[in-house]
């Protein structure tokens with residue numbers, strides 16, 4: 361039987377050996393104390409393997425074969441409602457039957473209580489069959505998890521400290537409905553005037569005399585926005601920018617006398633380049649009844665926490681698309697003969713395929729490491745506040761949560777950036793490798809490129825990921841950077857293992873580039889301070905850097921630095937695997953062959969270019985200031 365799990369050795373490595381499951385399973389099963397839970401780690405792992413095998417087969421045999429049919433019978437908007445074609449309906453009926461919508465939800469609410477890591481890994485397999493099916497599927501369990509997470513944060517979900525069981529939650533009815541596969545939701549942020557710049561959101565939330573909230577405005581580009589439950593970011597406070605935003609749960613309709621009465625209207629079905637099995641809609645809100653979630657003015661912060669999970673999802677979605685493209689390219693290269701040889705035996709093609717494979721292994725290493733830390737951060741924080749039995753245990757869990765949170769914050773934008781950018785690159789190469797037939801619809805490879813182009817756009821564009829990663833990296837204290845750089849340079853010459861020396865080399869190039877940008881930012885800042893009146897110098901220095909002016913050199917190189925940070929992170933992740941499992945040395949060596957020259961090039965560009973453009977931009981800003 362074809363299976364996207366059984367045929368993927370790299371993915372299987374993580375499940376069987378690469379992932380350290382024990383801390384995740386122990387937290388998920390609350391120390392194996394739940395009466396209806398798994399009794400041992402092995403029992404849990406056996407169940408996880410079965411889930412992966414099930415989804416691996418389902419994706420390969422039930423989703424992938426229906427993709428051509430979906431392409432010919434697209435989603436429609438009829439009478440103000442989205443209508444799925446029969447092939448899509450059939451897929452989601454089976455998802456419901458298999459209970460996959462509630463995979464990661466607690467058993468108490470009708471779910472299977474599986475780790476989020478499984479959601480991500482199965483997401484890769486869904487996406488290998490069809491990225492947009494994966495995406496719509498994610499807006500089922502993902503939204504229910506968001507309800508659970510947000511209500512836990514605001515204190516409206518309670519757990520029993522002894523058993524670890526969930527006792528009550530504010531969103532019980534909604535989560536149960538989603539777990540059964542009968543409902544899903546969406547994340548409604550984007551508006552015509554506010555995409556990357558969410559501080560420009562104009563959708564308003566207001567309270568009436570009884571204290572009830574209503575939301576009015578317009579949202580566009582909303583994935584699975586034909587669902588019932590909408591998390592809406594809206595302006596509720598007088599402050600402008602992000603501080604004035606709160607988060608609301610808005611049910612799209614109510615049942616009145618057995619009839620659906622819409623409170624949120626579907627204005628338009630967006631007409632897209634690809635991602636055709638997912639409905640992307642424009643929404644109208646006209647005093648739609650809403651429930652405030654969490655505290656007023658905290659909406660952006662809450663959404664950011666949810667978006668980290670969404671960004672990891674896109675990294676895995678990209679991985680699935682890359683895997684599909686690589687395999688199509690590889691199979692074609694094995695059978696197509698030109699000039700007396702199969703394509704795979706032409707050096708140039710062999711090199712391209714080898715690079716694709718290595719890139720995919722790199723993305724998977726980063727995405728799984730990010731998801732592992734993300735899950736441990738989340739579960740440790742939950743246990744700290746709701747399950748710890750004494751202050752000592754709570755302190756220990758809090759420290760663990762903080763450590764994993766830091767690692768997840770660092771890895772998430774890198775995984776999203778690398779996965780998304782590589783999805784576009786690899787699918788384009790896959791078309792090229794197919795020659796003329798790659799350009800034709802019936803081959804199916806061009807569909808992968810059309811789907812992939814979305815990856816660097818949604819859940820925060822690649823540029824936004826790069827800005828986040830850059831600011832995070834350059835936020836380190838200068839002496840910390842200097843110490844890490846000295847250590848990396850020492851490792852580069854002294855490590856006994858040749859591969860470790862090569863990993864240290866990439867790390868020292870990355871740290872060298874960070875140090876260069878940090879010094880450049882400091883120099884500009886000092887210049888700006890001394891250009892001002894002397895009496896204000898001390899206050900200006902104490903105020904710290906001004907992101908609008910001081911970060912310009914770092915922002916100019918943000919994407920290059922992010923690529924370098926990603927290479928360094930992949931190399932050190934693969935090195936840790938190689939230290940435990942010698943068979944991974946090959947994977948590391950292959951990655952280093954590609955990453956070393958790239959890192960040298962990126963370091964060179966970052967440390968030697970950009971001055972001319974920065975001068976021009978500064979001059980343009982001066983002219984603009986003098987005019988206003």
Ligand SMILES: Cc1cc2nc3c(=O)[nH]c(=O)nc-3n(C[C@H](O)[C@H](O)[C@H](O)COP(=O)(O)OP(=O)(O)OC[C@H]3O[C@@H](n4cnc5c(N)ncnc54)[C@H](O)[C@@H]3O)c2cc1C
Pocket residue numbers: 546547548549550554555556557580581582583584632635640814817818819820821822823824827
């Ligand atoms: C198919 C699809 C599904 C989507 N699903 C959802 C959804 O479910 N929910 C939702 O809320 N939104 C969704 N979106 C919207 C998506 O998140 C936004 O399109 C994205 O955030 C970019 O915003 P924008 O389109 O307004 O582009 P802009 O913000 O105008 O950006 C345009 C370009 O400028 C770059 N840019 C912007 N600011 C900066 C900066 N400061 N520095 C450097 N570069 C910058 C961007 O990276 C981008 O390349 C979806 C979009 C699509 C196409």
